[in-house]
Amino acid sequence: MKKLLLALVLLLTMVNAFAQNVSVTGVVQSAQDKLALPAASVVLLQTGSNPLAVVTDAEGRFRFERVTPGQYMLEVNYIGFTKISRPLQVQNQSVDLGVVALNEENTALKEVQVVGRAQLGEQKGDTSQFNAKAFKTAPDASAEELVTKMPGVVVQDGKIQAQGEDVQQVMIDGKRFTGNDVNTAMRNISADMVENVQIFDAQSDRAAFSGFDDGNRLKTINFTTKKIAREGYTGKVSAGYGTDERYLVGASVNYFNNNQRITLTGLTNNINLFDFSIGETPGGGMRGRRGWGGGSPNGIISTNSFAVNYNDTWGKKIEVSGNYNFTDREVVNNQYRFRDYVNSDTTYVENSVNNSAELSHRLNFRLQYNINENNRLLVTPRISIEQNEDITNRVANTFADAQPLTNSINTNLAQRDNINFSNNILFSHRFGDSGRILTADVNTSYGSTDGDTYQAENTDNLLDPSENVVRDQYINLNRNNLAWSGNLDYSQRLGEKSRLQLEYNIGNQLNDSDRRAYNRLSEDGDYSGEPIAFLSNKFESNYLSQSVGPSYQYRDDKTRLQLNARYQYATLESDSEYPRVYSFKRNFQNVLPSAEYEYKISKTSNLNINYRTNTNVPSVEDLQDVLDISNPLQPRIGNPQLDQDYQNRINLRFRNFNPENNHVFFVGVFGTVTQNYIANSVYTNSAPSSFTDGYELQPGARLSRPVNMDGYWNVRSFFNYGQPLHFLSSNFNVNGSIGYTRIPGMIDEQVNYANNTNFRAGLNLSSNISEKVDFNMSTNSSYNIIENTLRTNQNNNYFSQNTNLRLNWIIWKGIVYRTELNHQYNPGLSSGVDESYALWNMSLGKKIFKNQQGEISLSVNDLLNQNVSVQRNVFSDYVEDVQSSVLQRFFMLTFSYNIRKFVGGEAPSMEEPQRGNWGGRRN
CATH class of the missing domain: 2.40.170 (Maltoporin; Chain A)
Incomplete structure (x- = not known):
């Protein structure tokens, strides 16, 4: 065993001797309120080379390893926000881009009438992201009622399942809702607060810190709020x-x-x-x-x-x-x-x-x-x-x-x-x-x-x-x-x-x-x-x-x-x-x-x-x-x-x-x-x-x-x-x-x-x-x-x-x-x-x-x-x-x-529906 450990240490030391050291890092946030944007798509494009793509973690961070020096185009995309593209020069030292701020899309153009179907969402690697505007719910519905309308989310034996597995963790804007009661967490978010919903297999904290998967996964739903x-x-009182x-x-x-x-x-x-x-x-x-x-x-x-x-x-x-x-x-x-x-x-x-x-x-x-x-x-x-x-x-x-x-x-x-x-x-x-x-x-x-x-x-x-x-x-x-x-x-x-x-x-x-x-x-x-x-x-x-x-x-x-x-x-x-x-x-x-x-x-x-x-x-x-x-x-x-x-x-x-x-x-x-x-x-x-x-x-x-x-x-x-x-x-x-x-x-x-x-x-x-x-x-x-x-x-x-x-x-x-x-x-x-x-x-x-x-x-x-x-x-x-x-x-x-x-005003009343639809018309 000692010989095995010694050999591995020597191997790592030799590899480190010729490893290149250039990386590109940053944090994706909302420009309006500085909140982190998890699961945002970040891409480095270079003419004549395959694009490099990563997805931000729960804190909005991204990191590209072993980036070859040269001229790149950085693209960052997140549903509900305006996509940004900007040139990036990478030389012989690492680049920390700091905060990459995305602006929310302007949806208040009342003089423009749009007729068509709302986009359901997209697949980002193993993350399924849904557009909440594509699903209609009652004005006082909870996020639980919203997600059970989404493809792949069912109620089986009294438990909410996503993609065939029990949901074990709920997050709001990338922050964990602490506790083990998934249903209670989703019932305490109203559906009209939600911008989009992400469903993915979250790694353990140790895997996220080390970068190596330890096989421990939690089926997770993340709600990004408006x-x-x-x-x-928000709240409710009943007697x-x-x-x-x-x-x-x-x-x-x-x-x-x-x-x-x-x-x-x-x-x-x-x-x-x-x-x-x-x-x-x-x-x-x-x-x-x-x-x-x-x-x-x-x-x-x-x-x-x-x-x-x-x-x-x-x-x-x-x-x-x-x-x-x-x-x-x-x-x-x-x-x-x-x-x-x-x-x-x-x-x-x-x-x-x-x-x-x-x-x-x-x-x-x-x-x-x-x-x-x-x-x-x-x-x-x-x-x-x-x-x-x-x-x-x-x-x-x-x-x-x-x-x-x-x-x-x-x-x-x-x-x-x-x-x-x-x-x-x-x-x-x-x-x-x-x-x-x-x-x-x-x-x-x-x-x-x-x-x-x-x-x-x-x-x-x-x-x-x-x-x-x-x-x-x-x-x-x-x-x-x-x-x-x-x-x-x-x-x-x-x-x-x-x-x-x-x-x-x-x-x-x-x-x-x-x-x-x-x-x-x-x-x-x-x-x-x-x-x-x-x-x-x-x-x-x-x-x-x-x-x-x-x-x-x-x-x-x-x-x-x-x-x-x-x-x-x-x-x-x-x-x-x-x-x-x-x-x-x-x-x-x-x-x-x-x-x-x-x-x-x-x-x-x-x-x-x-x-x-x-x-x-x-x-x-x-x-x-x-x-x-x-x-x-x-x-x-x-x-x-x-x-x-x-x-x-x-x-x-x-x-x-x-x-x-x-x-x-x-x-x-x-x-x-x-x-x-x-x-x-x-x-x-x-x-x-x-x-x-x-x-x-x-x-x-x-x-x-x-x-x-x-x-x-x-x-x-x-x-x-x-x-x-x-x-x-x-x-x-x-x-x-x-x-x-x-x-x-x-x-x-x-x-x-x-x-x-x-x-x-x-x-x-x-x-x-x-x-x-x-x-x-x-x-x-x-x-x-x-x-x-x-x-x-x-x-x-x-x-x-x-x-x-x-x-x-x-x-x-x-x-x-x-x-x-x-x-x-x-x-x-x-x-x-x-x-x-x-x-x-x-x-x-x-x-x-x-x-x-x-x-x-x-x-x-x-x-x-x-x-x-x-x-x-x-x-x-x-x-x-x-x-x-x-x-x-x-x-x-x-x-x-x-x-x-x-802060922006009271929630819409029941007589003033605000949501879009999936499959029907949207005015």
């Missing part, structure tokens, strides 16, 4: 009361002062709202997606919350952002669960009532210090403090050929306190114009869990009553984890178009878990005495890994190629101190290759192929050798002999964006193959005594234990095609996907593969007629084929379809009608589960006050009183259907007031 919207404030004592009080206020942005939100309600935003509709019923991550939440939920989001620039060199969120939430959820097991005629039926409460504080902060042109520092601390209380009452039964085996009634009360802290410090140094870059980062994290659980069980063995069980126990859990890692990257320019990097990584994860269970000594006594041995465990794990390897990158005006290879050496130690003393130590050696190829086929299309490998260490829950009988018919135990897994991932993406006819096409293929996959080994009759230490399984009960297995596959393809339908003045999208998943598992020490093939197709039609009529119609169908290798007679095919209609209609003089109809069809589910339902919400409102900023509305949620939540889950040893309680019909009277004030 000039008028960059100074002022409502309804039948069944349903209530809502919420407020959201956004303050904008160019680089400074502050968002304050507050909410109290019992109608399943998790957040409040300016995109909220009267009564909270018309938004469709409610929970964290987008999906409709199960149960009846009461939430009190407060949040603040802050973005600013301190001086010329420091950029900061952060958010604080306080949540006090209670959930009541009734569930019915039916499981059909693979290797037998055994079924499991469960009815449960769950009451949970959460009190949490979360703080995220980000500080980027651009020390000078050659040095950058990034610090990102995060902290969360949570208190949770969860009470579950469960009645469960097992059956064999419809004959009852067991009946179990148990209650669990769990109280837990959690503290988590993490911090990342990233520093990057550029050695002047030598082409050398040094990047270093340090990650630290600490987590602590302190929990108390009370379990009461009464299980009747219907085959042998002498085996009936009555149990009353107390469990104390103390768990701590500490992790740190460090990375050091050194890169060197090799020539005009290539670069070499050497990377070293070291990381350590320490976990300490102490779980002690006690019996109640008497009816009036406490929980004391000696811990129950087979339910108690004190366990520690220590995972240390190191990796080193080179990376090579080649880039020209059409092609980008990157090759990486890392050698990884890791050790995993597992130690138990109670009830048995033992230790395991395993060593792992892996080569982790990766590669990425991107080719710009034309100005409108490009191809990207990405291959990555990585390893994952088992969690402490999987490693800890202790029996968990919180559900006595579904006990579980860990496995301290687990190895790390090894993943191979490949992604292929093709994008085509034709600005002449506004047709958009995207296709992607995503695949994962995992060796040493952490699968479930299930025992249905009896388990080895070394696992249960004398604990007897009830008839029909199943003990699960994690094991390493090969053979996990997950392959998925996705396509989207979009175009305007001029005769309907609407936008049309069609999307589809084909997926295949193979999950390995073991049942009574026999190998079983659960194969799930999925076909999906969807259609979407969204209006572009008028701001007074805004509708969206969509339907998504899915057909699943489930096959198991152990018992083919239990193979199962099922179909599901979701159809949605959403309409906002300004009928006359501020009278607004809104409706959303959602129909779910699920034939072939288990008996006792509702196969289909229709959820119909609507409201009728009247706009009041100046510019119609106020509204009084009457709304109804679930008019037909059919709302249910049904979900099918596929695992290696069973298929289950779960139906949960949800919020059903109620009526609510709501008052809302829109706060809209900008």
